[in-house]
Amino acid sequence: xxxxxxxxxxxxxxxxxxxxxxxxxxxxxxxxxxxxxxxxxxxxxxxxxxxxxxxxxxxxxxxxxxxxxxxxxxxxxxxxxxxxxxxxxxxxxxxxxxxxxxxxxxxxxxxxxxxxxxxxxxxxxxxxxxxxxxxxxxxxxxxxxxxxxxxxxxxxxxxxxxxxxxxxxxxxxxxxxxxxxxxxxxxxxxxxxxxxxxxxxxxxxxxxxxxxxxxxxxxxxxxxxxxxxxxxxxxxxxxxxxxxxxxxxxxxxxxxxxxxxxxxxxxxxxxxxxxxxxxxxxxxxxxxxxxxxxxxxxxxxxxxxxxxxxxxxxxxxxxxxxxxxxxxxxxxxxxxxxxxxxxxxxxxxxxxxxxxxxxxxxxxxxxxxxxxxxxxxxxxxxxxxxxxxxxxxxxxxxxxxxxxxxxxxxxxxxxxxxxxxxxxxxxxxxxxxxxxxxxxxxxxxxxxxxxxxxxxxxxxxxxxxxxxxxxxxxxxxxxxxxxxxxxxxxxxxxxxxxxxxxxxxxxxxxxxxxxxxxxxxxxxxxxx
Numbered sequence: 292x293x294x295x296x297x298x299x300x301x302x303x304x305x306x307x308x309x310x311x312x313x314x315x316x317x318x319x320x321x322x323x324x325x326x327x328x329x330x331x332x333x334x335x336x337x338x339x340x341x342x343x344x345x346x347x348x349x350x351x352x353x354x355x356x357x358x359x360x361x362x363x364x365x366x367x368x369x370x371x372x373x374x375x376x377x378x379x380x381x382x383x384x385x386x387x388x389x390x391x392x393x394x395x396x397x398x399x400x401x402x403x404x405x406x407x408x409x410x411x412x413x414x415x416x417x418x419x420x421x422x423x424x425x426x427x428x429x430x431x432x433x434x435x436x437x438x439x440x441x442x443x444x445x446x447x448x449x450x451x452x453x454x455x456x457x458x459x460x461x462x463x464x465x466x467x468x469x470x471x472x473x474x475x476x477x478x479x480x481x482x483x484x485x486x487x488x489x490x491x492x493x494x495x496x497x498x499x500x501x502x503x504x505x506x507x508x509x510x511x512x513x514x515x516x517x518x519x520x521x522x523x524x525x526x527x528x529x530x531x532x533x534x535x536x537x538x539x540x541x542x543x544x545x546x547x548x549x550x551x552x553x554x555x556x557x558x559x560x561x562x563x564x565x566x567x568x569x570x571x572x573x574x575x576x577x578x579x580x581x582x583x584x585x586x587x588x589x590x591x592x593x594x595x596x597x598x599x600x601x602x603x604x605x606x607x608x609x610x611x612x613x614x615x616x617x618x619x620x621x622x623x624x625x626x627x628x629x630x631x632x633x634x635x636x637x638x639x640x641x642x643x644x645x646x647x648x649x650x651x652x653x654x655x656x657x658x659x660x661x662x663x664x665x666x667x668x669x670x671x672x673x674x675x676x677x678x679x680x681x682x683x684x685x686x687x688x689x690x691x692x693x694x695x696x697x698x699x700x701x702x703x704x705x706x707x708x709x710x711x712x713x714x715x716x717x718x719x720x721x722x723x724x725x726x727x728x729x730x731x732x733x734x735x736x737x738x739x740x741x742x743x744x745x746x747x748x749x750x751x752x753x754x755x756x757x758x759x760x761x762x763x764x765x766x767x768x769x770x771x772x773x774x775x776x777x778x779x780x781x782x783x784x785x786x787x788x789x790x791x792x793x794x795x796x797x798x799x800x801x802x803x804x805x806x807x808x809x810x811x812x813x814x815x816x817x818x819x
Contacts, residue, residue: 306333307372310398313338313536317396317403320346321370321377322668329366330377330392330405331425332532337542339433340459340475340534344425345405348513350500351386354416359386362498368392373672376595380666382651387413388520389648395595402480402533402583404592408603409527411520412652419518420490422499423530424479427457428510433474433537433546434461436510439577440468442588448504451486454584455479457512458577461539468581470573471538474546478584480531481514482606483591488528489606490517518605527603529591533583535576541568595675599641620645621784625693628787632681632692639674639681639692642787643736646694647671650785658766662780664699664757665706666739674736691734696786698777699740699756700747703727706737711745711754725818726790738786742776747792749773750800763805771800778805 305325306318315336320326331346351360368391369381375396382391389410396403411417428436437460438446442453446467461473470476481489492514493499494506499513518526540546544563591607602615616636620628631637647670654660667673677692686692697703700710702720704727709715723731731737742757744750752760752775760775762768763782770779774791778801781789791798793811802809 307377309375309396311336311396311403311534312399312401313534315534315536315542319370319377319394319396320366321372327366328368328370329364330368330370330394332403335475335477335534338475338535338537339546340427340477342426342429342510344427344477345403345423345532346425347390347392347407348422348495348499349385349388349390350420351388352418352420354418354519356418362500365390369666369668370394371668371672373669373675376672378671380647380668380670381655382648384412384651384656386417387411388417388419389651391644391648393600395592397592397594400583400592401535401580402478402531402587402592405528405530405532406596406600406604407528407530408525408600409518409520410525410648411522414522416522417520419520420500421516421518421528422493422495422513423516423528424495424499424511424513426495426508426510427477427479427512428459428474430508430510433459434463434472436460436512437467439476440581442584448492450489450491452489453481453483453485453588454581455481455512456577456581456584459510468574468577470575470577472535472577473537473539475537476535476577476580478531478533478580479512479514480533480584480587482529483588484608485516485606488516488518489514491515516606525603526605527600528606529604530606531584531587531591533580533587535580536569536571538571538573538576541570543569597638597641599637620649620787623784623787625689625787628693629686629689629691633686638678639694639736640671640678642692643670643674643694643738646738646784646786649783653783654780654785658761660761660763660766660779660783660785661742661758662760662776662783662785663696663738664709664711664740664742664754664776667703667706667737669705670694670736670738677734677736680734687732687734690730690788693735693787694738695730695735695788695790696738696741696777696780697724697727697789698743698747698774698791700743700792701727701740701790703737703740706740708740709754709756711743711747711756713755716756735788741774741780741789741791743791744773744775747773747797750796752776752779752801769804771804773797773801775801775804778802778807778809781805782807
């Protein structure tokens, strides 16, 4: 398998923290070192409303209900931060279904949004069971979890409930809605139209597709959605989670509750004993997250979603969108994609997401071309900004919003330049090369770096970083070299435009092997 790197700034944290309106934070399991890259929330702040929540499990079945992929915990999305957002740079593939995540956590709010898409890349129907949830507590730490209320006002979770509010019943009160909640309460917003989509409530600690909630620890809730996806179709689930503060202790200190089963830290700090302790009234935070859930059901926060993404949502009726065209990047030229962008048939963000989906399907799975060595973790974020610029002031020119890739001996700031050699895997240039800088000025989106013959010396497409590149028409055959990765990526519609280098037929040979045209610039007209 090709060595694909979602390049990011070096960090040492296990999670990435984003501020929230309760004065606490969302601690997201992204691509931070030691993190699981699942998109789950570790604790939700020092009031500890969660003990790992918001992650996914999946089961994939054929159209005849034969199990193709059993219960599988999903991680490795390549989640890259863009301000208040996280985007999946390396979507996952299970049973021919591509799964991608996008997370939005507006800092002025107490809620977080998940947008999870599922693309059926096979030639037959797929039935996908998705469990979304996790632990809203840790067994008896903070109190055993109780349902405080649901959308229809009772405490029973039904398959047509649009939201569920839970609290941690530290004092075993008979009416959980009135608190107090030991650790913070939370609301799980499932959609405005879940009937027929929400199929079960399972035990997320076990197998949520066969084991029903509540299990041994009722804190582990898995909301199971069942999706029947046609060949080539993409559908999406949009969910929200809202959180509140403890109604027993001030989160500026520790908590007067023994911790045995949680992943919270620190576990031994003394409770807050300073002036003016901030401990909300019993039931007030439970009511606050319930009110947030009701508002989201009636008016979901759709900010930042493209028209195409909104059209894919199946558990809400968002409405108001113009019909979305069936535009696809397959076999499209720069001019054709630019024309679609100009006409509003697609966005650069959607184009980049489709290329990332194709890379997951064909470069790292399936034929496994191994054409790309590194992916730009900011590719979706860059595309999003270029879309906003286009809307505000028009396109810079014919390359505005067009994804491009560079052979991995061409310096691109923010990405490694390895020359295909393991000896240089940690080499990161301090500046863009002239051609990369020119593409950025023109408004192109840097998608990543392409595989090549090592150093680049050869005509077979082999490197110690990315392995052997497969020919675009038969992966068991040679793509030629040394710019083989660039040629294969363009020919198989993994990127729109690619750059290579040529000392002795390193452009013309790979282009010929991939049925492409290429341009070898006149010596002296471009930087060497």
